[in-house]
Amino acid sequence: MAGIVLFIVSCLMFIIGKLSPSSSISLPRELLTHYICNKLRLDNDAIELASRDYGKLVQETPLGVLYPSLVDDIATLVKFSYDSPNPFSIAARGRSHSIRGQAMAHNGVVVQMTSLKHSSYDSGIRVVRNPSSxxxxxxxxxxxxxxxxxxxxTLEHGLAPVSWTDYLHLTVGGTLSNAGISGQAFVYGPQISNVHEMDVITGKGELVTCSKHINSELFYAVLGGLGQFGIITRARVALGKAPNRVKWVKMLYHDFSSFTRDQEHLISINGGLDYLEGFxxxxxSPPSNLRSSFFSPADQLKINSLVAKHGVIYCLEVVKYYDDLTIDTIEKELPLLLKGLNYLPGFIFKKDKSFVEFLNRVRIGEIELxxxxxxxxxxxxxxxxxPKSTIMDFNAGVFLEILKKQNKNKGPILVYPMNRNK
Structure with a gap:
């Protein structure tokens, strides 16, 4: 199957660098007397919070943190820096799930984007149902x-975005500045492939509307641009009909070839599964690597014995959505989709969850942490x-040669295929 790449996520190392000024600067005195200073915090608590991120690998100290109530507050700050003879760095911060300080601004100003949630005029969520457009x-x-x-x-309207990340307590602008990838990407592509239009504050402090057809260079630069080409203040996100519930299945393998072959087969079925990942x-490994809350204590003991026997095992995780109209057919449809797969006999596990419970599953683990x-x-x-052509080499060189032998992995390792054309 040409055109397949496997997406691998691990906590082993990092590759994304941070763009930041090399010299120390101070905020211009004019900014401290500007009206926007009323929304600028310079206290130690705000500074300390804005100096850290999810990665906890680097620390960059800003001189101030802006808590905007209007999009215009952000535009004013950026324009002030652009026009100033002594410009300063500015970084947008959502939930700060960056790992290398991308949400930090050394000797500059961090913009706390979640502050906009309090402004119904500039942010909020407006759902449009217009199937004729x-x-x-x-x-x-x-x-x-x-x-x-x-x-x-969106669920209040029977609708939902079609592409997600595994973790939902992140900002829209934050994930769209990266990619927004989860197990639905083999069908719909990442979140950045499901945006019709955006409002973006450019480096000059201009608020610009952009799309595939209007200001398209800015549109494609900002999507996945790590916040380096503009600050997203509004996104028009594609929606689809929302299901009520999901059938959630996990299957275990000890042979990587069978594992990847089954994954690739499943994503090739048109109108098949709605979500597919693997780990x-x-x-x-820590119990969290197996997302053990899914399994009963008895199943966990069986799985632990399997891991001890083989050293490395692979878990294929799939989901099929259903609603009131398909509740009578889902029990017949799912076995047909999984027919012929080569998972280990006796190591298939199933759950039935609400759509929200499934999408918000990682939050439970976060609370425990x-x-x-x-x-x-x-x-x-x-x-x-x-690439599909080298994934077997990757398994042999990394999963078996390094992880299995050194036995030092401390975090989750996700492995799943996606279609190139998505």
């Missing part, structure tokens, strides 16, 4: 809104697209 259903969403809130708002579990305090450890992270 070329765009169909869509939502206009503020850049500082969280995806979990977008989900809940690697190495002996002595917050209670233990382990969320404060560093989080190096690596995202890779690996």
């Amino acid at each position: 070329l765009l169909g259903f869509y939502a206009d969403v503020g850049g500082g809104e969280l995806w979990i809130d977008v989900l809940l708002a 690697v579990v190495v002996n002595q 917050e209670e233990t305090g382990t969320q404060d450890v560093p989080h190096p992270w690596l995202n890779l697209f690996v």
Whole structure:
């Protein structure tokens, strides 16, 4: 099957660098007397919070943090810096899930984008149902809104975005500045492939509307641009009909070839599954690598024995959506989709969950980490697209030769295929 790449996510290392000024600067005195200073915090608490991110690998100290209530506040700040003889760095911060300080501004100003949630004029979530238009259903969403809130708002209309990240408590502008990839990407592409239009504040402080057809260079630069080409203040996101519930299935393998072959087969079925991911579990890995809350204690003991026997196992995770109209056919349809797969006999596990429970599943694990305090450890992270032609070499060289032998992995390793044309 030409045209398949496998997406591999690991906490092993990092590759994304940070663009930041090399010399120390101070904020211009004129800014401190500007009206926007009323929304600029210079206190230690605000500065310290804006000096850290999810990665906890670097620390960059800003001189101030802007808490905007209007999009115009951000534009004013950026224009002030652009026009100043002593410009300063500016970084947009959502939930700060960057790993190498991309949401920080050394000796500059960090813009706290979630502050816009309090302004109904400039942000918010507006759902449009117009199937007769070329765009169909869509939502206009503020850049500082969280995806979990977008989900809940659109569900009130029986709709939902079609592409997600595994974790929903991130801002719209944040994930669109990266890519926004999860197990739906083999069908719909990442989140950046499902945006019709955006409002963006450019480096000159101009608020520009852009799309595939209007200001297209800016549109494509900002999507996945790591915040280096503009600040997203509004996105028009594609919506589809939302299901009510999901059938959630996990299957275990000890042979990587069978694992990847089954993954590639499943994403080739038109109108088949709605979500597909997979992950690697190495002996002595933390229980979170297996997302063990999915399994009963008895199943967990069986799986632990399997991991101890083989050293490395692979888990294929799939989901099929259903609603009131398909509730009578889902039990027949799913077995047909999974027919002929080569998972280990006796190691298939199923759950039935609501659509929201499934999409918001990672939040439960986060709450557990917050209670233990382990969320404060560093989080190096690596995202890779690996061609199908070399994925077997990657398994042999990394999963078996390095992880299995050194036995030092401390985080989740996700492996799943996507279609190039998405």
